Amino acid sequence: MILTLEGVSKHFGAFKAVKDLSFSVTEGEIVGFLGQNGAGKTTTLRMVMDILPPTKGRIELFGSKNLRDGRLKVGFLPEERGLYRKMKAVDTIAYFGRLKGVPGKTAKKRANELLERFGMTQYAQNKIETLSKGNAQKIQLLSVLTHAPKFLILDEPFSGLDPVNQKLLEDLISDLRKEGATVLFSTHTMEHAERLCDRFVMIKAGEKVFEGTIEEARDAYERRLILATPDDPQRLVGHAGITAVTPLGRDRYALSVQEGTDSQSVLAAILAAGIHVISFGREEARLHDIFFRLAGADQTQEQAA
Numbered sequence: 012m013i014l015t016l017e018g019v020s021k022h023f024g025a026f027k028a029v030k031d032l033s034f035s036v037t038e039g040e041i042v043g044f045l046g047q048n049g050a051g052k053t054t055t056l057r058m059v060m061d062i063l064p065p066t067k068g069r070i071e072l073f074g075s076k077n078l079r080d081g082r083l084k085v086g087f088l089p090e091e092r093g094l095y096r097k098m099k100a101v102d103t104i105a106y107f108g109r110l111k112g113v114p115g116k117t118a119k120k121r122a123n124e125l126l127e128r129f130g131m132t133q134y135a136q137n138k139i140e141t142l143s144k145g146n147a148q149k150i151q152l153l154s155v156l157t158h159a160p161k162f163l164i165l166d167e168p169f170s171g172l173d174p175v176n177q178k179l180l181e182d183l184i185s186d187l188r189k190e191g192a193t194v195l196f197s198t199h200t201m202e203h204a205e206r207l208c209d210r211f212v213m214i215k216a217g218e219k220v221f222e223g224t225i226e227e228a229r230d231a232y233e234r235r236l237i238l239a240t241p242d243d244p245q246r247l248v249g250h251a252g253i254t255a256v257t258p259l260g261r262d263r264y265a266l267s268v269q270e271g272t273d274s275q276s277v278l279a280a281i282l283a284a285g286i287h288v289i290s291f292g293r294e295e296a297r298l299h300d301i302f303f304r305l306a307g308a309d310q311t312q313e314q315a316a
């Protein structure tokens with residue numbers, strides 16, 4: 012196990028920012044750490060990186076409670092972005108590598124390789140203060156990679172990047188995984204998590220509300236079946252576990268079913284009722300929709316975030 016949290020809590024005075032949180036990250040996976048603004052993501056990641064002590068609970072990095080040693084092997088992108096404004100881009104990346112024990116020459120070589128890979132070579136000699144916000148952020152991200160960490164912890168890595176660079180970052184994270192890295196990243200927007208993650212951990216007001224794969228989330232939280240028919244299927248309510256029929260327009264209906272209902276028996280009941288079936292299948296919820304249900308968030312908050 013790369014990372015394990017067991018019963019971790021963090022209190023700031025009377026305020027409980029993280030409550031009895033347990034989850035784990037296994038080698039080679041990409042895990043999305045999801046939650047709205049203020050849910051407790053940054054606080055949790057800071058505890059993992061030994062920046063904040065937990066009030067309660069156990070954290071293990073690489074199977075050890077010694078976070079001070081473990082964190083040296085982690086590539087950590089903190090939420091607060093900070094670079095030396097007068098330092099050149101290439102030197103910045105090399106500098107962070109040296110802090111993690113990479114010899115000077117290797118660090119410089121690696122910095123140049125990273126700049127090339129991320130299409131940033133033309134900025135190598137630019138001082139940080141002359142870069143755009145997004146480009147400075149990319150330099151900070153590359154600085155996290157200088158020591159070729161096996162485990163990356165990225166706090167909101169997509170925020171502040173334009174769509175083109177967000178896509179580049181997604182590709183970079185996928186590539187790093189192919190090269191054997193493990194990644195845990197936090198986000199309050201679902202689209203990246205949906206495309207990238209093997210699993211996700213979702214927290215709300217400091218408490219875990221879900222841990223699992225997207226499929227597991229769908230199984231647990233999406234129980235509607237979609238039926239297209241020219242007939243009126245209201246008479247199905249009460250049969251084969253169907254609890255409600257909601258018209259969606261254009262001859263489409265959502266059938267809400269009880270937990271554990273088998274879709275085959277629902278289809279059999281539909282046919283037995285003499286209802287003509289144009290199409291039938293499980294509703295494919297987007298992670299975004301599931302997030303809103305789990306987090307109890309409202310759309311306006313998400314859009315404002």
Ligand SMILES: Nc1ncnc2c1ncn2[C@@H]1O[C@H](COP(=O)(O)OP(=O)(O)OP(=O)(O)O)[C@@H](O)[C@H]1O
Nearest residue numbers: 023026028046047048049050051052053054055199
């Ligand atoms: N040092 C602190 N003292 C008091 N409260 C704090 C402190 N650090 C964080 N908090 C509070 O803990 C809660 C969780 O904050 P945290 O930064 O972990 O959330 P987050 O999920 O990372 O949100 P965001 O996406 O906005 O960064 C917030 O209500 C925040 O105000």
